[in-house]
Amino acid sequence: MGLPIESFLPWLDIAGLSVFAASGALAAARKRLDFVGACFFALITATGGGTLRDILIGAPIFWMHDPAPAILCVVIAVAAWLVPLRWWPERALDWFDAAGLAAYAVYGAGKALHFGISPIPAIAAGIITACIGGVIRDITAGVPSILMRHELYVTAALAAASVFVGLTLAGMAAPWPALIGFGLGFAMRGAAIRWKLALPPHRGS
Numbered sequence: 001m002g003l004p005i006e007s008f009l010p011w012l013d014i015a016g017l018s019v020f021a022a023s024g025a026l027a028a029a030r031k032r033l034d035f036v037g038a039c040f041f042a043l044i045t046a047t048g049g050g051t052l053r054d055i056l057i058g059a060p061i062f063w064m065h066d067p068a069p070a071i072l073c074v075v076i077a078v079a080a081w082l083v084p085l086r087w088w089p090e091r092a093l094d095w096f097d098a099a100g101l102a103a104y105a106v107y108g109a110g111k112a113l114h115f116g117i118s119p120i121p122a123i124a125a126g127i128i129t130a131c132i133g134g135v136i137r138d139i140t141a142g143v144p145s146i147l148m149r150h151e152l153y154v155t156a157a158l159a160a161a162s163v164f165v166g167l168t169l170a171g172m173a174a175p176w177p178a179l180i181g182f183g184l185g186f187a188m189r190g191a192a193i194r195w196k197l198a199l200p201p202h203r204g205s
Helices: 009-030 035-057 068-082 092-114 119-141 154-169 176-195
Strands: none
Touching: 009 035, 009 068, 009 092, 009 119, 009 176, 035 068, 035 092, 035 119, 092 119, 092 154, 092 176, 119 154, 154 176
16 A cells, blocks of 8 residues: 555654644633633644545555544643643744644655555655644634745745655655654744745736
């Protein structure tokens, strides 16, 4: 069934799920929602991209066949909701999102390869896995989408997924493709958060 999933990739899945769940719960806390709302935000943020990925690659939707992801989201959401907002660093949501973006870009591409998807669509699957959850979170919270901030975001997911797929197909031994892809994606997104890095915008008319 395609390439085997590297032993390191499931850890990226757990990491991506965890930090995206935390970012969703933090977004709910900033809206002064109750803990049920925090759990809902955590679930849609952590599972949104992976759900669309699984539909597109013809895989069983991961959280519908295993209760562990939903349970993990709830546990993290409640824990994050209980922490007073004043204890969170100002840009905690952005850094959680950066870690989730890099982890899920690599994991999503790896899962697509495992299901026999060719390299270019596998990279696209990684981008979808990484980006859609954050977009759903922002839309649901009624705030401008993270894609509208004119910072490297999709580009960081593209870099992470592309490097992972390229190194994997080149025969580099695991877990290095996943580690390098994650590191690059996180570094690019982190640099964008710190220094507002962005690609040149459209010049208009």
